[in-house]
Amino acid sequence: MTETRAEPFVVHTATFEGPLDQLLRLAQQGQVDLKVLPLAEIAAAYVAHARRAFDVEEATEHLWMLAALVELKARALLPQAPPVEETPAEPPGDLESLLEERLAQYRAFKDVTTALRALEAYQQRVFLHPAEEPEEPLLSGVALPDLFRAFQEVLARGRERGVEVPREGISVAERMTAVLALLVAAPEGVPFDALFPAGATRLEIVVTFLALLELIRLVRVRVRQEERFGAIRVFALAARGRGGGESG
Amino acid sequence: MIDPQIREIVNAVECVLLVSGEPVRLEQLADAVQAPTEAVAAALDVLHQEYAGRGLEIQTVAGGYQLGTRPTYAEAVRRYLGAAAREPLSQAALETLAIVAYRQPITRPEIEALRGVRSEHILERLEERRLIRVVGRKETVGRPMLYATTESFLRYFGLRDLADLPPLEAFAHLAATPDAGASPSAEALPSETGSPGDP
Numbered sequence: 001m002t003e004t005r006a007e008p009f010v011v012h013t014a015t016f017e018g019p020l021d022q023l024l025r026l027a028q029q030g031q032v033d034l035k036v037l038p039l040a041e042i043a044a045a046y047v048a049h050a051r052r053a054f055d056v057e058e059a060t061e062h063l064w065m066l067a068a069l070v071e072l073k074a075r076a077l078l079p080q081a082p083p084v085e086e087t088p089a090e091p092p093g094d095l096e097s098l099l100e101e102r103l104a105q106y107r108a109f110k111d112v113t114t115a116l117r118a119l120e121a122y123q124q125r126v127f128l129h130p131a132e133e134p135e136e137p138l139l140s141g142v143a144l145p146d147l148f149r150a151f152q153e154v155l156a157r158g159r160e161r162g163v164e165v166p167r168e169g170i171s172v173a174e175r176m177t178a179v180l181a182l183l184v185a186a187p188e189g190v191p192f193d194a195l196f197p198a199g200a201t202r203l204e205i206v207v208t209f210l211a212l213l214e215l216i217r218l219v220r221v222r223v224r225q226e227e228r229f230g231a232i233r234v235f236a237l238a239a240r241g242r243g244g245g246e247s248g
Numbered sequence: 249m250i251d252p253q254i255r256e257i258v259n260a261v262e263c264v265l266l267v268s269g270e271p272v273r274l275e276q277l278a279d280a281v282q283a284p285t286e287a288v289a290a291a292l293d294v295l296h297q298e299y300a301g302r303g304l305e306i307q308t309v310a311g312g313y314q315l316g317t318r319p320t321y322a323e324a325v326r327r328y329l330g331a332a333a334r335e336p337l338s339q340a341a342l343e344t345l346a347i348v349a350y351r352q353p354i355t356r357p358e359i360e361a362l363r364g365v366r367s368e369h370i371l372e373r374l375e376e377r378r379l380i381r382v383v384g385r386k387e388t389v390g391r392p393m394l395y396a397t398t399e400s401f402l403r404y405f406g407l408r409d410l411a412d413l414p415p416l417e418a419f420a421h422l423a424a425t426p427d428a429g430a431s432p433s434a435e436a437l438p439s440e441t442g443s444p445g446d447p
Contacts, residue, residue: 125319
């Protein structure tokens with residue numbers, strides 16, 4: 001799957017030429033005029049690129065970066081609200097000393113990380129009884145590409161149905177509730193494709209998949225695949241049983 | 249010679265710590281071994297001494313006691329478990345975490361004001377790793393969320409409690425020394441690549 005690494009995605013625009021992460025960094029530093037940056041073109045170019053060489057990890061990263069750019073651009077385009085919070089009651093003349101003080105504080109934090117780093121290094125070499133990480137693996141035996149392939153299969157089926165008449169709006173939150181209800185009712189687990197309502201539109205399929213990913217992230221469900229390319233089953237997890245011990 | 253009664257408590261405590269795999273509070277130990285807390289505390293002292301030259305050690309972490317392997321033997325344990333070395337936090341994540349740890353509860357705008365860079369993504373990742381959590385909202389414009397560290401944070405760094413953090417003041421005066429060379433420029437967020445190619 002990942003063999004096709006060879007050709008990295010490069011942004012070509014009138015004002016910028018280079019990798020996407022560099023563009024994002026420059027944008028974050030305000031060194032790119034977002035108002036004229038053709039994001040739609042960049043996104044289209046990326047989609048074309050992804051069609052040729054697809055890698056889930058890379059796509060995840062790029063989608064995140066594109067989304068971050070969209071957000072930055074949106075902010076740049078919006079009229080600026082008057083700065084409300086800015087320096088609460090500081091006398092205006094003190095701006096310089098304020099900045100200096102902030103800088104000193106920031107350096108202290110930066111320096112204290114060396115001490116924290118040492119503690120981290122020590123503790124990372126300490127092992128506790130149940131080989132630690134008591135949580136059951138959330139994706140046991142399932143490689144991300146397999147999950148993605150299963151999703152594509154379901155999506156392809158949705159596509160065959162041709163014309164789509166979007167029903168009333170659906171949300172990820174809604175689909176999370178529905179998926180969870182389905183799983184709770186079936187302690188023996190539910191096959192991956194059964195999570196998607198029969199006759200679901202592509203939008204519903206995509207949103208349901210997002211809901212599933214969100215549930216995995218929130219440790220509410222577990223996904224298991226007994227053998228490579230075998231059926232993928234999804235299980236509900238008890239609402240945060242042991243471990244974690246978060247309350248403090 | 250150790251009092252045979254204490255000996256019993258020492259052994260029982262040792263067993264509880266072995267199977268726990270996470271910090272056990274003094275009261276929990278006392279409850280488990282059915283002994284007064286003072287006796288358990290004494291037993292813990294004995295255990296501590298007895299483990300001095302051994303492969304395991306007793307740590308005081310997150311308000312409890314835990315029995316863990318000594319870092320010296322981490323390679324042997326890893327080889328056996330077939331486990332890769334754990335990923336340390338990125339510098340940016342550690343910095344952000346430090347700010348939360350010493351200034352908690354703190355909002356994202358406050359963190360960003362200190363770091364000079366947007367920190368939304370990093371905060372999300374720290375939250376996902378359960379090193380920080382939202383503890384409420386600040387009653388100011390926009391009611392921003394307030395972040396604080398978790399118990400997992402204490403465990404991650406092997407700290408007894410927040411007072412056990414390295415004292416920031418020790419670094420503050422160090423930072424106050426004029427140091428014109430060090431540039432204040434903040435690191436970029438997650439990825440760090442080449443230099444800004446001028447458009």
